[in-house]
Amino acid sequence: MNALVQSLAKMSGLRDRDALDFALVQLVLDCSEGAVQSACLVRVVGEGDDRRCLTLARLEAGQNEPVRDVVWTDWTLLPHVTDYPMRQQALERVRAVHSKGAPFTGVLPLPGVPGAAALLEITSTEPLNARTLDLVQGVLQTYNNLLGLLDYGEKDALTELLNRKTFDGAFFKATADHRTEDNNQGPDRRVSSPDEGVWLAVLDIDHFKRVNDNFGHLIGDEVLLLLARLMRASFRFHDQLYRFGGEEFVILMRCDSVDHAHAALERLRLRVQEYAFPQVGTITVSIGCSVLLPNDTPSGAFGRADKAVYHAKEHGRNQVCNYQALVASGLIVEQAAENMDVDLF
Structure with a gap:
């Protein structure tokens, strides 16, 4: 005993x-x-x-x-x-x-x-x-x-998504698990795509301040709660969903390719756009994403995705923007890793 x-x-x-x-x-x-x-x-x-x-x-x-x-x-x-x-x-x-x-x-x-x-x-x-x-x-x-x-x-009281204080640990665990799998490819493991990796996406509700100003914070909270439900319905059981505060959400997911990552985020964007939120009607979201790099840090990855969100909001909102694609097309300038750090806490 x-x-x-x-x-x-x-x-x-x-x-x-x-x-x-x-x-x-x-x-x-x-x-x-x-x-x-x-x-x-x-x-x-x-x-x-x-x-x-x-x-x-x-x-x-x-x-x-x-x-x-x-x-x-x-x-x-x-x-x-x-x-x-x-x-x-x-x-x-x-x-x-x-x-x-x-x-x-x-x-x-x-x-x-x-x-x-x-x-x-x-x-x-x-x-x-x-x-x-x-x-x-x-x-x-x-x-x-x-x-x-x-x-x-570890969970946000309103949406029951993960909260931001759990993010760093989950980030490093996800990248470590991915490296371990890549280093232990047995004969029965399917061949990985060259673009397969862990992706981080940042989602921001467009004009959310107008919702609170026009309908009140209780309705604003209902929008956040319903958005969290749409997020759960859009992603797989092992994708990790976070509310970082206010109208900002983060998604940590593993995808086989950049196309699959973009398709998953675009599916969520369309679901939100087509959903009739009580009293409010239609809302939209802007999403930025980035693939995780070797020896990446939470702040570095978040900074890249956040910069892609900023570009989406500055160029029409209601869209998904990929940081690496924006850099490759010359629409934004890649920043050095030490300048990408963002204080998450």
């Missing part, structure tokens, strides 16, 4: 989500005293019949370190939820589901998660007793509470 308390205390001090996921599956195996043979934490992504399973952490008895799916993985490589009937049942019933025969499997939806978008799957050679199941449920509840605390500190 003392070891369990110490492990829970250690887990409560973690602030990295990957580390927290790993700590959960490790603790589930440890608290079962050998009864649990494997623990797998799964995030369910997608909608309807195209829901798929992304493994956040999986640990087998005897393994030293959990394994996980790469966050930037190709969507089509993820297995469908329907490939795992027990996972599908747990999602539909929003409660734990247990098999009746060996190998004994239990699938537990995370408590408090809307739509049960995450699941813990455990396997054992014998049926787990009530005490072990209670311990696993308690560990899962603790994990869920810690996630809630992280969300409270």
